[in-house]
Amino acid sequence: MRTPALVLALLASVAQSATFEPDPLVPIGFAKPPLAATAPVTETLYATTLADPYRYFEQMGPDTVAWMKAHGDYTRSVFDSIAPRAALLQRIADFAGRFGFVQGYSVHGSRAFYEERAPGADEFDLMVRDADGGTRTLVDIAALRANNGGIPYAINYFLPAPDGSKVAVGISAGGSEAASLFVYDAASGAQMAGPVDRAEFGATSWSADAQTLYFIRLKKLERGAPQTEKYLDASIEAWNLKSDPVPILGRTVGRGPSLIPVENPALIVVPGAPQAALLAINGVQNEFTAWLAPAARVEDPGVVWQPFFNRDAGITSIELRGDEVFLLSHQDAPTFKVLSLRAGAPLGSASTLVAPQSNRLIESIHAASDALYVLTLDGVYSHLLRIPTGSTTATEVALPFEGYVSEAFADPRTPGVTITEESWTVPPSTFRYDSAADAFAGLDLGTRPAVEAAAFVVSDLHSTAADGIQVPLTLIRKKDAVGPQITLLEAYGSYGISLLPNFGPRILMLLQEGVNVATCHVRGGGELGEQWRLAGKDANKPNTWRDLIACAQDLIARGVTTKDKLFISGGSAGGITVGMALTERPELFAGVIDAVPAANTTRDEFSPDGPPNIPEFGTITTQQGFANLYAMDSYQHVKDGATYPAVLVTTGLNDPRVASWEPAKFAARLQASGTPNPVLLRIETDGGHGVGSTASQQNALAADTYSFIFWRAGVPGWRPEVKR
Secondary structure: OOOOHHHHHHHHOOOOOOOOOOOOOHHHOOOOOOOOOOOOEEEEEOOEEEEEOOHHHHHOOHHHHHHHHHHHHHHHHHHHOOOOHHHHHHHHHHHHOOOEEEEEEEEEOOEEEEEEEOOOOOOOEEEEEOOOOOEEEEEOHHHHHHOOOOOOEEEEEEEEOOOOOEEEEEEEEOOOOOOEEEEEEOOOOOEEEEEEOOOOOOEEEEOOOOOOEEEEEOOOOOOOOOHHHOOOOOEEEEEOOOOOOEEEEEOOOOEOOOOOOOEEEEEEOOOOOOEEEEEEEEOOOOOEEEEEEEHHHOOOOOOOOEEEEOHHHOEEEEEEEOOEEEEEEOOOOOOOEEEEEEOOOOHHHOEEEEOOOOOOEEEEEEEOOOEEEEEEEEOOEEEEEEEEOOOOOOEEEOOOOOOEEEEEEOOOOOOOEEEEEEOOOOOOEEEEEEOOOOEEEEOOOOEOOOOOHHHEEEEEEEEEOOOOOEEEEEEEEEOOOOOOOOEEEEOOOOOOOOOOOOOOHHHHHHHHOOOEEEEEOOEOEOOOOHHHHHOOOHHHOHHHHHHHHHHHHHHHHOOOOOOOOEEEEEEOOHHHHHHHHHHHOHHHOOEEEEEOOOOOHHHHHHOOOOHHHHHHHOOOOOHHHHHHHHHOOOHHHOOOOOOOOEEEEEEEOOOOOOOOHHHHHHHHHHHHOOOOOOEEEEEEOOOOOOOOOOHHHHHHHHHHHHHHHHHHOOOOOOOOOOOO
16 A cells, blocks of 8 residues: 555655754643642651652552543543644554564474464464364454453463363453463364463463363452562462362462462473473572472372472573473573483583583573474574484574574474574564474465565664673664664663564564664673673663663764654663663653653562562662662652653553553653653553553554654654644
8 A cells, every 4th residue: 555645755754854942732732631649758768768749659549540541631632633643553554464473383283373463453363273284263362352342352372282182372351461261172163161260370281191281370369468469379270171270289289399479380291201390480580490290290299399400500491301301501601501411310410512602692492302402692693503312412503594583482292493583674484494304494374575674774783881881782774864863762671681683564664764773782681691681680770771871872973863863762671771761861862752661660569560570670678679779760760850851651551560550650750840841641541561462552552652753853744733
């Protein structure tokens, strides 16, 4: 579909636009909704006095919700008054709707299972491909939505049985991620069992005979229980699909190893492996503790779980193949190493199968019958190693193209590996590696319209941080870009999560219109290994946002952009990064997009998802923990009388990860600071953290975000204006 000439003209002007002074909302005809009422709370922790005028937001009472919705309506009216925004939304929907995406591909028995959002579809459905190549829709999410009043639904996870006869599926509504568990017959598509509630964390494995499902179940909260107990004391339940699930492992069950309340147990049973693994996952901590027991006796109350390793071993991944165990560890190996040993042998007897490498980060391991496949990263680009079964020699397998392997699947019963590869400007494709032929073959999944990747230049740069550290910086711009351009700079920086070359049609459309897109790979992420992660954690957390500031300054110094055309964006824990960059260097940016942000970290642990995040961010119950959290609390660092750039804060009312009161408090505090530039709070009433958002929700968010960027960069025609 051709774009209307008017829209092309407006968008084409982005790259060449003149610089305009920021224009406050009031002079263009908007009556701002009232500032939030204050109910000041003051507390002193370790000689630091904290003022918290919006503490009452945390109760999410009727007045708070009404204030949030009023500001959400106000933000909606602002964006709807931008004349070209409607055409932009249509353009985004048309362009993104041409692509069909597939995720989670795996093969079990004679069937392949995967999620697919077909071109033009709003949701991912669960698909099955039979042995004859025929493809069927197994779980139709659009139909579920239509039959339930139009509320958005999403598949949060699925786990096929080892023989492919059935599949467990977790489905949630309205972005809540509060999944209920169902089981479907793979041949007929009929629902066999369910729903089972409180199954948010998913199914972990099936018994070897495919008759029993093991899954994590949250405890049932008593009336009036503190919200912070939501994710504590989860258990493993066994479900034979004929009667109610039965708790078999966990602290409150009184069976299995002793766990602490914040630990989630995960039971791993692998076909052909005589031993099962029980993992204790401490909130968001990457390292875990593990025990082993005979796979045939996991439901036996008298089974003895033998300790295998604890978190001090630095192990972040485990693979079982028969009686072989493969482990990924960063102990004495900042770029990780691969260990191997026999099940039942002590960890100390493990041999190093793949040694740590100075120029490669070992990212993941995948056990197939013919080999162990190991994915590594060189910068942000993937490489694949293959270690044949019975060998200790690794050889590199050439990938289909230079990019990032975003998914990989291997089965210890069958040879080969399936990967999904993509890049910043190349849509994802799924390939199957045939070890006998030493070649990849495409699986013809998804829909990939032609993309002119050659029209863009991807530059892998480095910026010098304040302490002299070289911070990786990815810059993508049009090949013919000349002079300073509007630039959107993204950063994250927590949990060791890396920002890697993932393809996004909405970002590609922004690039096509002359806006540069950059990624600052700040410390706290995992791009350069464990030391890089720790260098942006705890007392080192300020490195995270100061790395972002360094990347921003570098882009300006290189002539890529100017401070009047530079926008920063981050979401969730990335809200710490952009929020603190905003409060520390407000003059450096034209605008800030702060999506579902962790913005009030000294209060995080009092939210439902707070206790599981303590391993990453700390707790105010210790002096050092408080000092670290206070340093990264952007809400507490807002200053009255400061001039902040325009800010767009987003949240979903059903967010289970960052409670919606946290972004709301930050927006309210910024508005009350007296900054002359707009602070907009965008509310998704039928959304959450973004997990499972529909395509239409993503399109609308992109249209609002891009309109915000064009407006604040001074692009002619993009100023909000009330029609009189």
